[in-house]
Amino acid sequence: MEGVEMAQQGVATISGFMGTDPQSFGKEGGVTACSFRVGCTPRYFNAVANKWRDRPTTWITVKVFRTLAKNVLSSLRKGDPVVVTGALATEEWEHDGTKRSKIVMEATSVGHDLNFGISVFQRDKPNLGEPEGGDMHPDDGVVDSDLNDNEQTLSRRKNNDPWDASVVFEQPDTVSGQPAASES
16 A cells, blocks of 8 residues: 555464473563463374374464563463463574574463463452553552442452352342352
């Protein structure tokens, strides 16, 4: 298109296994940041040998910032299966007079790959001060006086977790007075 400049950004999603524990980096007192390596090994079925074969592993360095970095540092370990989405970038440097480069991913989302097991989610309690990087959920930090009667009842349920939907299935049915049947 003539006269129109468009921003280009390589956004990708990868799945693989963490090859390293997440490591913090950056200045002390600055933005929380960490990095880790993800190994992606494609597999294919060799019909002649009648077995699965691995292709060479591709290693990607993933960098994560702010609240996501804090949660990655608390949640993920070497060997965990993960799915990572982010922007691809090239880092360049010089070593012994030779220019070097590598492709890194600046992650916007990171999570366990549930194809390999189960994971238990725990919502991070919001920092009621200044949010780091503006990553707060719109409903975080709401106090009971801001809620209507129904929401106040829901917020007082077991474990005091305002995000736990299990109470919906524990409430008595308004017609029969019996506990609501869960859908299975």
